[in-house]
Amino acid sequence: MAQATTEKAATPRTPTESGCPDPFQYMHPLMIRNFGNWAYHDRPRPGVLHHVAKSGDEIWTVRVGTQRQLGPYEINLLCDIVDKYGEGYVHFTIRSNLEVMVSKKEQVEPLIKAFEEAGYPVGGTGNSVTMISHTQGWLHCDIPGTDASGVVKALMDDLHDEFVKEDMPNRVHITTSCCQINCGGQGDIAINVQHTKPPKINHDLVANVCERPSVVARCPVAAIRPAIVNGKPSLEVDEKKCICCGACFPPCPPMQINDPEHSKLAIWVGGKNSNARSKPMFHKLVAAGVPNNPPRWPEAGAIVKKILRVYKEDAKDWERVGDWVDRIGWPRFVELTDLPFTKFHIDNWRGSRASLNASAHIRF
Numbered sequence: 616m617a618q619a620t621t622e623k624a625a626t627p628r629t630p631t632e633s634g635c636p637d638p639f640q641y642m643h644p645l646m647i648r649n650f651g652n653w654a655y656h657d658r659p660r661p662g663v664l665h666h667v668a669k670s671g672d673e674i675w676t677v678r679v680g681t682q683r684q685l686g687p688y689e690i691n692l693l694c695d696i697v698d699k700y701g702e703g704y705v706h707f708t709i710r711s712n713l714e715v716m717v718s719k720k721e722q723v724e725p726l727i728k729a730f731e732e733a734g735y736p737v738g739g740t741g742n743s744v745t746m747i748s749h750t751q752g753w754l755h756c757d758i759p760g761t762d763a764s765g766v767v768k769a770l771m772d773d774l775h776d777e778f779v780k781e782d783m784p785n786r787v788h789i790t791t792s793c794c795q796i797n798c799g800g801q802g803d804i805a806i807n808v809q810h811t812k813p814p815k816i817n818h819d820l821v822a823n824v825c826e827r828p829s830v831v832a833r834c835p836v837a838a839i840r841p842a843i844v845n846g847k848p849s850l851e852v853d854e855k856k857c858i859c860c861g862a863c864f865p866p867c868p869p870m871q872i873n874d875p876e877h878s879k880l881a882i883w884v885g886g887k888n889s890n891a892r893s894k895p896m897f898h899k900l901v902a903a904g905v906p907n908n909p910p911r912w913p914e915a916g917a918i919v920k921k922i923l924r925v926y927k928e929d930a931k932d933w934e935r936v937g938d939w940v941d942r943i944g945w946p947r948f949v950e951l952t953d954l955p956f957t958k959f960h961i962d963n964w965r966g967s968r969a970s971l972n973a974s975a976h977i978r979f
Contacts, residue, residue: 641704641706642704643674643702643704643716643718645668645672645673645674645716645718646674646716648668648670648672649668649669649670649672652668652669652670653666653667653668653669654667654668654669655667658740658741658781659675659723661737661738661739661740661741661743661779661780661781662677662678662679662727662736662737662738662739662740662779663675663676663677663678663723663727663737663740664676664678664714664740672718673718673720674716674717674718675716675717675718675719675720675722675723676714676715676716676717677701677714677715677717677723677726677727677730677737678708678712678713678714678737678738678739678740679693679712679713679714679715679730679735679736679737680712680713680735680736680737680738680739680746680771680778681693681711681712681713681735681746682764682767682768682771683711683746683749683764683767684754684764692733693713693733693735696726696729696730696733697715699729700722700725700726700729701715701716701717701722701726702716702717702718702722704716708746709748710739710745710746710747710748710788711746711748712739712745712746713735736775736778736779737779738778738779738780738781739778740781741781741786742781742782742783742784742785742786743777743778743779743780743781743782743783743786743787744774744777744778744783744787744789744923745778745786745787745788746767746771746778747766747767747770747771747789747790747791748788748789748790748791748799748800748802749763749764749766749767749790749791749792749793749799750763750791750792750793750794750798750799751763751764751793751798752764752765752793753765753793756793756794757865758793758794758796758861758864758865759793759794759808759873760793760794760795760808760810760861760872760873760878760907761793761808761878761880761907761909762793762909763791763792763793763799765909765910765912766791766806766880766912766915767791769910769911769912769916770789770791770806770912770915770916770919773916773920774919774920774923777923782927783923783926783927784926784927784930784931784932784933784934784939785930785932785933785934785935786935787803787804787923787926787936788802788803788887789802789803789804789805789806789919790802790804790805790806790886791805791806791807792805792806792807792808793808794807794808794861795807795808795809795810795859795860795861796861796862800886800888801886801887801888801895801896801897801898802883802886802887802898803884803885803886803887803898803935803936803937804882804883804884804898804919804922804923804936805882805883805884805886805898806880806881806882806883806915806919807880807881807883808861808878808879808880808881808907809859809878809879809880809881809903809904809905810859810860810861810872810873810874810877810878810879811859811877811878811879811904812859812872812874812877813838813852813854813857813859813872814852814861814863814864814870814871814872815870815871815872815874816849816850816851816852816869816870816871817869817871818844818845818847818849818869819845819847820868820869821847821848821849821850821867821869821870822847822848822849824867824868824869825850825866825867825868825869825870826866827841827848827849827850829866830850830863830866830867830870831850833862833863833865833866834862834863835858835860835862836856836857836858837856838852838853838854838856838857838858839851839852839853839863840853850867850870852870859872861873878907879903879904879905879906879907880905880906880907880912880914880915881900881902881903881904881905882900882901882902882905882915882918882919882922883898883899883900883901884898884899884901884922884936884937884940885897885898885899885936885937885940885941886898886899886937887935887936887937889935892933892935892938893935893937893938893941896937898937899960900959900960901922901948901949901952901954901960902918902954903957903959903960904959905918918954921952921953921954922936922952925951925952926939929943929951
């Protein structure tokens with residue numbers, strides 16, 4: 616019986632292929648010791664969080680901006696700084712900021728100095744423009760229309776001062792998406808690809824590459840149907856129905872929609888996931904047909920910086936971008952930002968119950 620028990624104990628568990636790993640194995644010992652028993656926290660300076668436990672323990676967290684796409688050199692450099700000036704405990708935020716936890720106040724300034732000398736800014740806390748969340752872009756994604764990480768790098772270079780300071784009316788979350796699926800999510804400001812022409816179909820490859828029923832089902836507006844072209848099974852697009860979303864391209868690469876001339880960028884504002892002070896919001900289009908112009912995307916950057924400048928000057932304290940626009944109204948927003956209003960700004964599609972705008976937010 617004892618032998619059977621030993622054999623059973625030695626059998627490895629069945630691996631779990633979903634969910635998050637156990638976070639406690641990566642936590643700072645002070646975080647584990649005081650888990651769920653924190654008294655308060657504050658921000659001594661931009662980029663530094665200070666947590667105080669009910670036991671009296673204190674922990675400081677230094678937040679560092681990264682370029683997200685980190686190679687071996689950058690990772691080794693950051694780890695060397697953490698090992699030399701920190702205590703070896705770090706984690707990455709959802710926006711690819713690096714957070715380093717230390718138990719002594721005296722460790723904070725040397726850590727900040729080392730990161731800044733290496734070219735990594737400290738900030739992104741409180742009422743700042745924090746790091747931009749984005750999709751994979753050309754490096755990993757199979758359907759990109761632009762390089763989302765490149766847009767982020769170019770824009771955050773311009774917004775460095777807004778990252779290291781806390782002088783915006785409220786926090787600003789910016790997102791970028793390399794296709795119109797919008798994996799970057801809802802943001803105060805979003806930069807997304809905008810396809811302006813239907814896909815170009817290579818009929819010689821469709822039958823060998825694409826599962827045609829899946830492609831037909833993928834179209835949200837039923838603009839794709841089976842067809843026989845040059846004696847081969849293929850697909851055709853009803854261009855009057857097509858909304859140029861690009862959803863057909865992932866399951867059928869011969870339906871190429873990316874185009875150096877007709878794939879543009881679009882700027883959206885007013886989205887948020889938070890329930891604080893107002894309900895979650897979808898962002899809305901404010902600039903269409905912006906040139907998709909790598910490697911620095913100056914046209915998109917100029918529009919974003921203009922919106923941020925006007926928001927900073929006109930919004931009240933603690934208003935998110937969407938709350939500010941709701942208060943002043945879209946006509947006033949267009950006037951202040953000097954952005955042209957076109958037919959593309961009119962949300963006239965009613966196939967989704969008022970744009971799926973639903974919330975659990977309650978006002979009393």
